[in-house]
Each structure stands twice: as C-alpha cells, then as structure tokens.
Amino acid sequence: MNVLLNDMAEHEKLDQFIARIKAGEKIEADDWMPEDYRGTLIKLISMHGISEIMGALPEKEWVPKAPTLNRKLGIMAKVQDEMGHGQLLLRVAEDLLKPYNKKRDDLMQDLFTGDLKFHNVFHMESKSWGDAGLIGWLVDGAAIISQTNMLGASYGPYARALHRICAEEVFHAQHGEAIIMALAEGTEEQRKMVQDSIDYWWESLLLFFGPPSKNEVGSSKQDVTIKYRIRTSTNEELRQAFFSKYVKRILSLGYTIPDETLRFDKDTETWIYQQPDWGKLKIIARNEGPRSQQRLNLRRISYENNKWVREALAPKVI
Amino acid sequence: MENNSSLENTAIKELLLQLADDDFIHSYRGSEWLGLAPHIEEDVASSSIAQDTMGHAAIFFKLLEELGEGDADQLAHDRPAKERRNAIILEVVNGPGNYMEDPDYDWAFAVVRNYLYTQAKAIKIQSLHSSSYEPLAEVAQKVQMELYYHLMHWKTWFIQLLGSGHEEAVSRMKAAIEKTLQDFQGVFSLGHYRVEMVKQGLIEDEAVLLNKWIQEVTPVFESVGVACSIKVGMVKGDGRTGQHTEDLEKALETLSEVYASDKTATW
Ligand SMILES: [Fe+2]
Numbered sequence: 001m002n003v004l005l006n007d008m009a010e011h012e013k014l015d016q017f018i019a020r021i022k023a024g025e026k027i028e029a030d031d032w033m034p035e036d037y038r039g040t041l042i043k044l045i046s047m048h049g050i051s052e053i054m055g056a057l058p059e060k061e062w063v064p065k066a067p068t069l070n071r072k073l074g075i076m077a078k079v080q081d082e083m084g085h086g087q088l089l090l091r092v093a094e095d096l097l098k099p100y101n102k103k104r105d106d107l108m109q110d111l112f113t114g115d116l117k118f119h120n121v122f123h124m125e126s127k128s129w130g131d132a133g134l135i136g137w138l139v140d141g142a143a144i145i146s147q148t149n150m151l152g153a154s155y156g157p158y159a160r161a162l163h164r165i166c167a168e169e170v171f172h173a174q175h176g177e178a179i180i181m182a183l184a185e186g187t188e189e190q191r192k193m194v195q196d197s198i199d200y201w202w203e204s205l206l207l208f209f210g211p212p213s214k215n216e217v218g219s220s221k222q223d224v225t226i227k228y229r230i231r232t233s234t235n236e237e238l239r240q241a242f243f244s245k246y247v248k249r250i251l252s253l254g255y256t257i258p259d260e261t262l263r264f265d266k267d268t269e270t271w272i273y274q275q276p277d278w279g280k281l282k283i284i285a286r287n288e289g290p291r292s293q294q295r296l297n298l299r300r301i302s303y304e305n306n307k308w309v310r311e312a313l314a315p316k317v318i
Numbered sequence: 319m320e321n322n323s324s325l326e327n328t329a330i331k332e333l334l335l336q337l338a339d340d341d342f343i344h345s346y347r348g349s350e351w352l353g354l355a356p357h358i359e360e361d362v363a364s365s366s367i368a369q370d371t372m373g374h375a376a377i378f379f380k381l382l383e384e385l386g387e388g389d390a391d392q393l394a395h396d397r398p399a400k401e402r403r404n405a406i407i408l409e410v411v412n413g414p415g416n417y418m419e420d421p422d423y424d425w426a427f428a429v430v431r432n433y434l435y436t437q438a439k440a441i442k443i444q445s446l447h448s449s450s451y452e453p454l455a456e457v458a459q460k461v462q463m464e465l466y467y468h469l470m471h472w473k474t475w476f477i478q479l480l481g482s483g484h485e486e487a488v489s490r491m492k493a494a495i496e497k498t499l500q501d502f503q504g505v506f507s508l509g510h511y512r513v514e515m516v517k518q519g520l521i522e523d524e525a526v527l528l529n530k531w532i533q534e535v536t537p538v539f540e541s542v543g544v545a546c547s548i549k550v551g552m553v554k555g556d557g558r559t560g561q562h563t564e565d566l567e568k569a570l571e572t573l574s575e576v577y578a579s580d581k582t583a584t585w
C-alpha cells in the first residue's frame with residue numbers, strides 16, 4: 001500500500017483521498033493527506049484546543065466564588081473538563097504537526113505572538129454569578145451545536161475526540177442551566193442577574209458561530225472545511241439551530257432577548273435577527289477583545305514563572 | 319453527666335471543624351493555580367485534586383450539619399476568620415498577586431506544601447479509621463481512596479524537582495521546605511480540646527501523628543539528598559485556636575462573595 005502510494009502521482013493520491021472521504025472513510029494521523037487538509041486541521045484543532053484552555057480562565061474566576069459547596073464542586077468539575085478537552089485536542093494537533101517538527105511549546109509561542117487564535121468572543125469580563133451560569137448554559141450550549149456539527153469529521157482522531165468532548169459538554173450545559181434556573185426562581189436581584197447576563201452575552205453568542213459568508217469579515221474557513229467533510233452545516237445553519245433551541249427557552253423563563261427584530265419567519269422557516277456587529281469580530285480576532293490580553297497575560301505569566309520547572313523536568317543533555 | 323456529654327460533643331465538633339476548614343482553604347489555594355500550572359496535564363491533574371479536596375471539606379461540613387451545627391453551606395461560607403480552625407500554613411498565599419490579574423505564584427511552594435500536607439492528612443485519615451466516632455471512621459474510608467492518588471502525585475513532583483539537580487529548582491525547593499516547615503506544626507495541632515479528643519479515642523495524640531509523619535517523610539527527604547532532622551514550628555501561631563492572618567481574611571472574602579450577597583437566597 002505504502003509503496004503503491006509513493007509511486008502514485010500527487011493528483012492520483014488526491015483523487016484517492018477525496019474518494020475515501022466521500023465514501024465516509026476516516027483519515028488517520030499517518031495516512032497521506034493533502035497539505036491544505038493538514039493545514040486546515042491544524043488551524044482548526046489547535047484553535048479549538050487552545051480555546052478550551054483559554055475558556056477555562058473566565059470561569060475559573062468564579063470557581064472560588066460559587067455560592068454553595070455543591071456549586072463549587074460543580075464548577076470545579078466543569079473547568080477541569082475544559083482543561084482536559086484542551087489537552088486532548090492539543091495532542092491531536094501535535095500529531096498533525098509532526099511533519100513540520102513542531103511541538104506543544106511552538107503552539108504556546110504561537111498563542112503568545114497572536115499567530116494562534118482562540119475563540120475570543122467570550123473573553124469579556126465575567127461580572128456576576130449570573131454570567132457564570134450563562135456561560136455554562138448558553139456558551140456551552142452554542143459550543144455543543146458547533147461541535148456536534150463535526151462529530152462525523154473525516155479526520156478520525158478529531159471525530160473521536162469530539163465524541164468524548166460532546167458527552168461532557170452536555171453535563172456542562174446542564175450545570176449552567178441548573179444555576180440559571182435557581183436564579184430565575186429566586187429573588188428579584190437574582191432574576192435580574194440572569195437578564196443582565198443575557199443582554200451582555202447575546203451578541204457574543206451570535207458572533208461565535210462566525211460570519212454567514214466571507215462578505216462580512218473578508219474571509220471564512222467554512223467552505224474548505226465543508227469541502228473536506230470536516231463539518232457539515234454552514235455557520236448560518238448553526239446559528240439558526242441555536243435560535244431554534246434556545247429562543248423559546250429564554251422567553252419561557254420570562255426573560256427578553258436584546259433584539260426587537262428577532263422572529264421566526266414561517267414562510268422561509270428561518271429566524272430573522274439583527275446582525276451582530278461583524279466589525280467587532282475582526283477586532284476581537286486580533287486578540288483585542290475586552291479581556292483577551294489580560295487572559296493571555298495570565299498564560300504568559302505562568303509560562304515565564306514556570307520556566308525553571310520546565311528546565312528541571314527536561315531530559316538531560318549528556 | 320450532662321457536662322461530660324457536652325464536652326464530648328464539643329471535642330467531636332472541634333475535630334470536624336479542623337478537618338473541614340483545612341480542606342476548604344487548601345482546596346481554594348489549589349484552585350487558584352488552575353490555568354497557571356507548569357503544563358496542561360498538570361492543570362488537569364491538580365484541578366482534579368483540588369476538586370476532590372473540596373469534596374472532602376463538604377463531607378466534613380455535612381457531618382457537622384448532621385450534628386446540628388447548622389447548614390453545611392453556612393458553615394463553609396459564613397464564619398469569620400477568627401472562628402476558623404484551619405492550620406495557618408494552609409492559608410498562606412501561593413505567592414504575591416491576584417489569581418485573576420497578576421499571579422506571581424511559586425510552584426516549589428505549591429509542591430512542598432501539597433506533598434507535606436497530603437502526607438499529614440493521610441496519616442490523620444488513617445488514624446480516623448479507628449475513631450470512636452463512627453460516622454467519621456466511615457468517611458475516612460472514602461477519603462483515603464482518593465488521597466492515595468493525591469499523595470502519589472505530589473510525592474512524585476517533590477522527588478522529581480529536588481532530584482533534578484537543576485540548581486534553581488533545588489534552591490527554590492529548599493527555600494519552600496524551610497518556609498513550610500516553620501509553620502507546619504499547626505497541621506498537627508488539635509487545639510484546645512486535644513486532651514478530650516484523645517481521651518475519647520476520636521483520633522491519636524498530636525505527638526503520635528507528628529512522629530508517624532516524620533517517619534514517612536524522612537526517607538523521602540533523604541532520597542533526594544536533603545539532609546535533615548525534620549523540625550516543625552508554629553511561627554505564625556496556632557490556627558486551631560482561631561489565630562489567623564490577613565491571607566485567610568482575603569481568601570474568605572472571595573470564597574463567600576456571592577454567598578454573602580444574599581445569605582437567605584437559594585443559589
Ligand atoms: Fe469543552
């Protein structure tokens with residue numbers, strides 16, 4: 001098989017590769033793959049991995065502040081899961097990076113220089129316990145929708161990682177929903193916390209799914225990821241699925257959504273909504289979101305502070 | 319007769335408070351490290367340990383609740399520093415700076431404190447297996463299972479860093495050992511009711527526990543070339559009697575920020 005592959009011309013390999021993914025076969029780490037497939041996966045998976053890790057930071061702020069012992073345990077478990085997701089995904093990315101001789105440490109450097117992006121849209125200040133609940137409920141809810149979309153990904157290691165991750169994400173959403181429910185049934189103050197959080201995070205939730213097309217921000221990776229069967233639905237389809245799942249739930253709790261134009265159009269069977277400010281996404285993607293730098297700094301500080309630990313653990317050069 | 323049984327009860331409650339408060343603050347210091355540990359694998363492992371430890375605190379608070387001492391959440395969140403019974407060494411900050419802004423934390427101190435405390439806790443839990451207070455003897459079983467992994471984890475770090483031969487690592491670790499030991503006696507203190515606790519067979523005597531601990535850690539110290547006869551002190555005072563530092567007060571402010579915003583609300 002390998003001998004055969006070596007003898008084949010590039011375009012034959014590509015044809016065979018496309019035929020394999022069309023037939024629903026999984027590509028494995030050591031299989032031949034086109035460069036732009038590898039490149040797309042590296043970008044996607046390392047961004048996903050680092051987003052899980054960076055995403056643990058805003059929630060971590062609420063770990064000690066969680067108001068009961070059970071809530072403390074719940075949010076600790078969730079944040080630990082997120083770090084675990086990051087670890088799992090970075091390993092998948094590392095395998096893909098092997099031909100380039102790059103390692104975890106290179107990914108970290110890329111993160112610090114801004115070459116490696118993370119999902120910045122949620123890196124705002126998390127101001128209240130309501131935000132902690134809402135992150136679990138809707139941010140993880142949105143993440144579930146976008147990750148479920150890739151469960152059938154043509155790249156086997158990523159698909160398998162996502163299966164494990166999605167199973168845990170369901171618990172995260174339940175954990176968030178439980179916090180929100182307790183607040184929604186609580187005092188005036190507690191109820192208001194939830195409304196404030198919805199108003200505050202709504203636009204970020206819409207931005208999270210990405211632009212409907214490349215017209216909004218100048219580029220979009222969705223075409224190539226669909227072509228290679230890494231994902232199935234478009235950004236817009238995912239956003240629509242988010243509306244369908246959550247709009248009713250939010251309204252039924254007696255809350256409002258900060259978009260007066262939001263409605264379901266029966267004729268076209270789509271949600272009509274106020275487009276978020278796509279200009280913001282461009283700015284945020286440059287790590288210039290409200291808390292992006294502060295959170296990146298936490299990782300920079302720890303990287304610097306632990307330099308001696310890495311050195312001490314490094315295998316000795318004899 | 320009445321006096322005797324109330325004294326008995328007080329000793330049980332005091333012991334439970336010590337165990338609960340130790341783990342509560344220890345878990346908090348552990349959770350402050352999340353996202354800041356030397357690598358991601360360690361973040362996952364140590365946050366799991368912090369979570370287990372908070373679970374242990376919750377178990378001890380629950381036992382207090384069952385004794386009619388009040389709601390477990392209230393006990394955890396609504397007692398001022400002067401009523402806390404944790405050992406002072408466990409409240410000491412991880413390093414200068416806030417965990418959300420500019421944490422200048424010292425991994426050597428984390429490793430040393432975690433290892434020495436986990437070993438001490440393991441010895442206490444072992445002693446609690448034969449506690450005359452049944453409910454405590456029962457939970458000791460559950461706690462011990464998890465503790466086994468915690469101890470292995472921190473002992474490995476301790477040995478790796480000290481045995482690395484890396485100059486900075488070794489000197490940082492030695493400094494951390496000195497800092498930790500000078501207040502570590504507080505972990506073994508049983509407070510004002512020490513005599514009653516031992517008399518009732520709730521737990522073994524301080525000196526016995528300390529001795530067992532020294533016997534466990536000495537060979538480990540020796541294996542990595544730290545020459546020692548291990549001596550512990552209580553420089554900052556005895557946390558069991560309510561003596562505490564500003565570090566604890568600040569920690570409690572954070573730990574009960576949301577709880578204190580409405581103590582009667584359901585969260
Ligand atoms: Fe996750």
Ligand SMILES: [Fe+2]
Nearest residue numbers: 082140169172
């Ligand atoms: Fe999650």
